[in-house]
Amino acid sequence: QVQLVESGGGVVQTGRSLRLSCAASGFTFRTYGMHWVRQAPGKGLEWVAFMSYDGRNKYYADSVKGRFTISRDNSNNTLYLQLNGLRAEDTAVYYCAKREYNWNYLDYWGQGTLVTVSS
Amino acid sequence: DIVLTQSPDSLAVSLGERATFNCKSSQSVLYTSVNRNCLAWYQQKPGQPPKLLISWASTRESGVPDRFSGSGSGTDFTLTITSLQAEDVAVYYCQQYYSDPCTFGQGTKLEIK
Numbered sequence: 570q571v572q573l574v575e576s577g578g579g580v581v582q583t584g585r586s587l588r589l590s591c592a593a594s595g596f597t598f599r600t601y602g603m604h605w606v607r608q609a610p611g612k613g614l615e616w617v618a619f620m621s622y623d624g625r626n627k628y629y630a631d632s633v634k635g636r637f638t639i640s641r642d643n644s645n646n647t648l649y650l651q652l653n654g655l656r657a658e659d660t661a662v663y664y665c666a667k668r669e670y671n672w673n674y675l676d677y678w679g680q681g682t683l684v685t686v687s688s
Numbered sequence: 689d690i691v692l693t694q695s696p697d698s699l700a701v702s703l704g705e706r707a708t709f710n711c712k713s714s715q716s717v718l719y720t721s722v723n724r725n726c727l728a729w730y731q732q733k734p735g736q737p738p739k740l741l742i743s744w745a746s747t748r749e750s751g752v753p754d755r756f757s758g759s760g761s762g763t764d765f766t767l768t769i770t771s772l773q774a775e776d777v778a779v780y781y782c783q784q785y786y787s788d789p790c791t792f793g794q795g796t797k798l799e800i801k
Contacts, residue, residue, distance in 0.1 A: 604790075614730075614738065614781055614792040628788055664737055673785035674728040676749070678737035 571595040571677045573665050578682030581655055589682055591648040591665030596677075599623075599643035602668045604675060605650050607661035617663070618650060619673070633659075655686045690714050690784050694793035700801040707769040709796045711782035716762045719786060726786035729758055729767045732795075733778045741780075742767065774800060 577589040591603070605617040618639040620627045627639050638651040648665050662683050666675035691714040701707040709729075717726045725745035730738040740749050742758040745765055755770045769776055777800060782793040 613779075613795045614732075614783075616789050616791065619788075630789060669743070672726065672743075673788070673790045674726075674740065674743045674783065675730075675738070676740050676743075678739070681737055 571667065573667065573677060573679035575663065575665055575679045575682040578663065578684045580685045580687060583655060583657060583686055583688045585655055587652045587655065587684060589650040589652065589663055589665075589684070591650075591679055593646045593648065593665075593667070596667065598646040601670065602673075603641065603648045604666045604668060604673070605639060605648075606664045606666055606675070606678075607659075608664070608681070609658075609661040612661075615661075619668075620648070652684065655684075657686050657688065660684060660686045689789060690717065690787055690791050692782050692784055692791055692793035694780075694782060694796050696796060697794070698797040698799065700799045701769075701772050702801045703774060704771050705801075707772050707776070707798055709767040709780050709782075709798075711760075711765040711767070711793050713763045713765070713784055717784045717786035718762050725761055725765070726784055727758075727760070727765050728783045728785065729756075730781045730783065731776075731778045732781065738781065769798075772798075772800070 572594045574592045602621045604619045618629045620639045636654040640649045662681040664681045665679045667677040693712045695710045727745040729742040732738040746758040779795045781795045
């Protein structure tokens with residue numbers, strides 16, 4: 570069965586960095602595009618970033634462009650999100666999610682990892 | 689970016705009754721080459737990640753009870769729960785995948801009356 574397990578969250582000061590990981594299993598990771606979606610406390614879902622199956626294409630939300638970097642290691646079935654220049658408004662649960670093969674609806678989600686940015 | 693507006697923001701329905709959620713898109717999400725609407729619905733229960741219920745506006749995912757149904761086309765979509773069960777208490781989100789970036793509605797919170 571498909572499993573996505575995020576890690577790397579924690580409490581960090583404003584301006585610092587963090588790297589999130591998402592370990593994937595139960596499907597052929599190297600053939601699927603992957604997304605990061607976040608959810609601030611008590612708020613709705615916000616798409617953050619996407620990377621194609623082969624890493625050639627990546628897209629970011631305007632709110633994180635230039636600060637966050639998505640990457641993947643297909644040999645280790647892992648997706649990453651590097652968070653730099655963190656701000657208070659980046660405080661959220663970060664989910665990794667698998668897209669359907671050809672379309673960007675998200676058929677499997679991880680449990681999420683909480684990032685708290687404090688001053 | 690395509691903006692999705694859900695209504696109402698919250699909904700209280702009695703057990704066994706019908707619950708209806710609306711999602712309006714700022715532009716059509718009908719992908720004409722495949723004649724399908726690029727609109728999904730997700731359910732998020734407290735403390736859990738979202739779960740995909742419906743894709744292509746009306747295609748139920750495997751294992752989703754048939755009391756959940758989706759309808760609509762173009763810019764206006766509806767998710768219906770025909771006979772509300774206690775376990776359906778959640779926030780429901782629509783999402784468009786017609787164009788990048790994919791975007792979500794703000795969600796509708798469902799409670800038991």
